[in-house]
Amino acid sequence: MHLPFQALDPYLFTRAQALLDEEWLHKDADLAPVLPTVLARNVGQDWHKAGTFRHHLVGVARSLTQWQQPRDVRLLGLLHSVYGNAFVDLVKFDAASERGRLQALVGESAEHLVYLFCTQSRAQFVQRVLAGQIEPDGSVVLDKNGQRHVLTPYEVAAFIVVSMADTIEQWFSWQDDIFSCFPSVPQRPQAVHWAASLWPGPMRPSARMLSQIAALGQALQHPGLQGLLPVPPVFAHCTQPLAAADEAAATALYWSVIQQEHPLADLDVATAMLEQAVRLNPWVGEPQMVLAQLYLSAGRSADALQAADSALQAFSAWGNAWDKRVQWDAWVAWTRILRQSASEGGWPERLDKLNNVALRS
Template identity: 75%
Template sequence: MNAPLPPAHGLPLQRLDAAQWQRAKLLLDDSWIEQEPPLAAALPVVLARDVGLDWHKAGTFRHHLLGVTRTLQLWQQPEDVKLLGLLHSVYGNAFVDLVKFDANSERSKLAAVVGEKAEQLVFEFCTLSRAQFVQKVLAGQIEADGAVVLEHKGSPRRVEPYTVAAFIIVSMADTMEQWFSWQDDIFSSFPNVPQRSQKAHWMASLWPGPMRPSGRMLSQIASLGLALQHPGLQGLLPVPPVFAHCTQGLAPAADAAAASLYWSVIQQDQPLTDLDVATGVLEQAVQLNPWVGEPQMVLAQLYLSAGRDADAKAAADSALQAFSQWGNAWDKRVQWDAWVAWTRILQQHAQNGNWPERLDKLNNVALKPE
């Protein structure tokens, strides 16, 4: 018999916050948006423009817009910011050629549905340079009062502090919802995107590619979140709960290494007969990047397989907390709600100490009423 593995002491796991989990639980039902009157009123208007038929990164444009809005709902943002999330590309922009409303003739039509404040946010988000905005924020080029000055049509354009805060938060949610390894390749080095030949790099262009989690963008999202600590931006909007309420960064090297370590286990590039190596690799991934749930969730299953129920419960709780903070998946091979569902299975079996010993019995596991 193999010697028991040591307990998972020292891992930066989070405790499951009941209130955060309850907010997330409400969003597992797709009908949640119907309970939010401003969003419910705007959704049919957007759907009438065939957003469900349009491709967008890891899904459809409808999937993307609703996913971004779900995260903003989870982050307890005000109505105008959530509406910005739902409509954030409908006038098109430099990165997405999906014009659903004509900014020259239909602004009043959209404002009649969502209100002038939200429509103005949408218009600016679509028409100002988002690449330049992200560059300025990441470089710390934020005015003392929280404003950001952009170049727009050859002239300086001041973006007011509230709008800056809204754009940062929506950009965080937008990036998390859509970014995976395919974009790491075709849109590498964002916001400074090099011009590369599609024909020469045909392999990188094949959609959706291997569906690895991004190895670079989570650190950028963390840096955007840290910008919300700027004195001119504090208190303008609720701070997202991710990265310890946007007080912690994530080094690019740690982001890249954690994603690679996680993916090496997913691709079974570790010994297949014993758990110790794969467990150690995932533990290192969690040490480097404790802010996403998928590595912790897979680690919980390895702990269960090794009979380490207490460690499995701690890892599953922490994974569920991370999923409850994001509202979107980091590993986009399956959707957010599926990751949450499997994590709850692991959590309950760890609590009850009854993980199946036979492989075929995994097909029978189901969540028991709580």
């Protein structure tokens, strides 16, 4: 068996563990002072994709924190849609009258990033970055209402990193349909495509956006952008691509196992499907986590440990879940159970005893 499993980086995992505490944001010296003002705008009551707006903002900030981004970029993540934008009508601060208030709260540099991120065309930005339309110095030229606007190299790097975190936190199959072909989204009539509109749909992981995130990350290797910000630890520190066809096939294989669309009497078919999913897309943890459990069920503890370590590495690298059916911390918790069982060489023989498993360290 040769699979592209990743070794678990203890330092990265330790950083991720600190973010498993629900109170991590309240303890963050940079973000905690801003939180009461944000929460006072009822972000915990607003719907947003796979959760609430609060869930989304905190999730984006969590990835950016795990990626060791500087204060202004992490604040951009926490506040990235508060002035509203072309994608959402959630206006929590009025850009015409409240910029001064937000500047006083977070500082001019952070507020400037938030304002630009909300008011410039993010679809156009992503299109130009993916098309390689980055100037030699790292800047990107955008057009808005006939006006030319130049994003500085630092702004470009910040917008790329936050776009990566923003996408991984929220995107799942429902958006694959309603925002099909993003960033060039065709306008389709809702009534005709009513089945695609039903929220939340099957909650299948996205079959197309990881490859786009990988391409955005690779843009950080542009000579004009290198060294401006810490490179996210995903896709081998943004050095490796993910082919769109490989992503789509890997998602289909994974979801077929989750939906049990294969022979169920023995483990061989499901195991082979997940192994192929990992070969095609080794950058997310969920397929490797499920594979680790199959290995445990087959008595393959050494293989299970490798798969669980690799899954934990992926979860730690992202700071968010790819499969949105449960939250990131739950995926991490179950993977740690699998890793513990693989290390100790034990796994319940009785089905009901799975209810008893617990983490001991």
